[in-house]
Amino acid sequence: MPKGNSSSLLRNRVFLYGLLFVSAIVLLTIVFFRQKPLEYYDKTEYHLGTYVTIRVSSSTMSPVTLAEAAFTEIKRIDDKFGSRSNGVIAELNRTGELHDIDKETSFLIRSALEIARNTSGAFDPTLYSLTRLWGFDDESSKKRIPNDKEIEDALGSTGFSRITYDEELGYVSLVDGAMIDLGGIAKGYAVDMAIAKIKSLDPDATGFIDAGGDIGVIGPKYGNRPWIVGVRNPRGESVQDVIEYIYLYDGAVATSGDYERFFVEDSVRYHHILDPETGFPSRSGVISATVIGKSTMLADAYATAAFVIGMEPGVTFLPRFGALVLLVMEDMSIFRSPGFEVYQER
Ligand code: AMP
Ligand code: MG
Numbered sequence: 001m002p003k004g005n006s007s008s009l010l011r012n013r014v015f016l017y018g019l020l021f022v023s024a025i026v027l028l029t030i031v032f033f034r035q036k037p038l039e040y041y042d043k044t045e046y047h048l049g050t051y052v053t054i055r056v057s058s059s060t061m062s063p064v065t066l067a068e069a070a071f072t073e074i075k076r077i078d079d080k081f082g083s084r085s086n087g088v089i090a091e092l093n094r095t096g097e098l099h100d101i102d103k104e105t106s107f108l109i110r111s112a113l114e115i116a117r118n119t120s121g122a123f124d125p126t127l128y129s130l131t132r133l134w135g136f137d138d139e140s141s142k143k144r145i146p147n148d149k150e151i152e153d154a155l156g157s158t159g160f161s162r163i164t165y166d167e168e169l170g171y172v173s174l175v176d177g178a179m180i181d182l183g184g185i186a187k188g189y190a191v192d193m194a195i196a197k198i199k200s201l202d203p204d205a206t207g208f209i210d211a212g213g214d215i216g217v218i219g220p221k222y223g224n225r226p227w228i229v230g231v232r233n234p235r236g237e238s239v240q241d242v243i244e245y246i247y248l249y250d251g252a253v254a255t256s257g258d259y260e261r262f263f264v265e266d267s268v269r270y271h272h273i274l275d276p277e278t279g280f281p282s283r284s285g286v287i288s289a290t291v292i293g294k295s296t297m298l299a300d301a302y303a304t305a306a307f308v309i310g311m312e313p314g315v316t317f318l319p320r321f322g323a324l325v326l327l328v329m330e331d332m333s334i335f336r337s338p339g340f341e342v343y344q345e346r
Helices: 003-035 063-081 088-095 103-118 128-134 148-155 186-201 296-309 314-321 340-344
Strands: 041-047 050-057 163-166 171-174 206-211 214-219 227-232 242-248 252-257 262-265 268-271 286-293 324-329 334-336
Touching (some): 050 063, 050 186, 063 103, 063 206, 103 163, 103 186, 103 296, 128 148, 186 206, 186 252, 186 296, 214 227, 227 252, 242 252, 242 286, 242 340, 252 296, 286 296, 324 340
Antiparallel strands (some): 163 171, 206 214, 214 252, 252 286, 286 324, 324 334
């Protein structure tokens, strides 16, 4: 064999092996990075009168930093809008009117009023005198059944028509001694704002935030899979006792249940979701209401409303406002508004 031929054969071989080696490395790198699951970081803290869990993952920054930023945001909202803190709502309840309210306060009051109108007052953001009377304003408050006179007096200072709100002027006032309680909507709003905070730091972050059953999705699990949310058995022993499953890629779901805050007297359960018409814990036959919505704020507020409204036609008209409803009744039967089942298929 001529010498030139054998050396070119050798060169070809070396080239071929080299190519194979490089391809193998590239392939292995792709497989390694593709299959390596993102790690999720979990943190739970107590805010807004409930346990808030953040599960978050990021491929560009520390999830610990993201969770910290989210908790700071939740705490800010709790301080600003809690009826018992030193924020803007507490000040409004004390003084009866506020001028030059900021955009965020304006947004939250406007949203609460709109939901109150949409639900004919089943959701009512003016029940603070009632929640205080029953002792549902705080975990440490004494729970008791108020007498008829107390309920009647309190009903004289509740009702969303007792809020005067002028968006242009940034003015809000409360008449007849009305006091605002955003407990039925603030948790959801805080979750939305915390998610916005995380997204501002890493738009591709994924995970979810769960504030006592009000859940907002940061992004799908591992970027392409749904989060599986269990609807708790309202009469179950623990959160692990689940009766229905929901699959969520985005958006939010919130549950209002009579097991969250309650006391029992003479075998009767008195819980924290009040019927604005009677001033008593709502007795619509519902023991838990779950709402899927675009934002956690909407899901939260409509879940509280759905609990009060109860079965048909209530459950069927709420989808008009973007709220899909699942109700669990006292006999453990289940009602769904049209469209809810779509989120129960894998
Ligand atoms: P949630 O846990 O979201 O159902 O909200 C319940 C909380 O909202 C209660 O602890 C009260 O602070 C407040 N609340 C009670 N009843 C109502 C109602 N009918 N409409 C709006 N807020 C309510
Ligand atoms: Mg709610």
